Amino acid sequence: MPDGAIEPKKGRKFDQVLAGARSVFLADGFEGASVDEIAKAAGVSKATLYSYFPDKRFLFLEVCKAECCTQADRAIETIDMNAPVAEVLYHAAREIGDFITSEFGMRIFRVCVGEGGRFPELGRQFYESGPMLVRDRMVAYFDLAIANGDLVIEDRALAADQFNELCRADLFPRMMFSIDDSFTDAEKHRIAKGAVDVFLARYGV
Template sequence: MTDAPTLDASESDKRRQILDGAREVFLACGFDGASMGGIAKAAGVSKGTLYVYFDSKEALFEALTIEEKCGLAENLFRLDTDDPDVPAVLRRLGLSFVDAMSRPEHIASVRMVIGASEKFPRFGRAFYEAGPVQGTERLRVYLDAQVAAGRLRPADTKLAARHFLDLCASGTLRRLLFAVGDPPTAAEKSYLIGEAVRVFFAAYGPEPAPGPSATGR
């Protein structure tokens, strides 16, 4: 990926303008159908300016993918390790996660990356590492703190983070990727995430306090 260094605010604004135009064209035309000329037109810049920032359509697509997934992971997974109300934290995270995953533009992006990854495997890797990997890692850090505080039982917290996010998605993302049905309603999301938290705590909640022994009765 080759793009010009950000030197000042105007450079940053121009890069943002190009990425916004690229997003519009990629979502409308797909990776194969997009052209640098079409992206330049949508962004309101000349092709010469476009090539100053990105030397190819592939570099531009990869930069856009990484930026959007990193931003999504950063915004969704802002978790306070000192917050002791683990069910509430997970519920808020789960609802935000499902909201983001269910948005039509996100579904379109996932489809586009999957389609382009057969020819350019690095696109899929960049998408995965910038989004799912970062989100899982941020959740793992929070879960580690809760294990240390005794609010969760000792476990493989990286796997536990994956389990929770999979419970939240619970087939929703897969269904929407195949254009089956509508995004979940607010009531459906509330039920889905409530069940995800319940199942998560059944597996990873704190060990129950030992009851009185038979001889101690």
């Protein structure tokens, strides 16, 4: 069965295994992480770990999915969708910027790019659980803003992709090419504000 068709087995230690794997991947990266260390960090046997996840790539992907969903849910909980459109977009831009420049976010993107040639399904499935999730959430907000007369957008999916790219300007290439591993709040504010200004200049009323 191809990796894309595999669904993880759920059980009482599923979250425990994910938490242990997250800590090891964050500390050692994908290549450096061993199944023995992950099992130890999770407090389970290797047999138990393998009963949930067939291999390390699949486990890494599930950790990525869980992290992306957590970030997306947090953004929804903390952003008032009824606030002025510029405020909503700024908070969304900061969430995107904070995630891609977080230690775990940097690990995810670097691993997916580094492993993409050997394991294309890893990058493809991460795209579906990460960037595609961001796009869907932005499109849903655009629907609301358009209905309220705050935005004028014909191709909402394209607009969501454009907004995401604006939010990653400067930060993402510096992170991906290991030019910088940390970014100040002022740097992230500059990018987020610029993203909102450019986006509203195109789609604002």
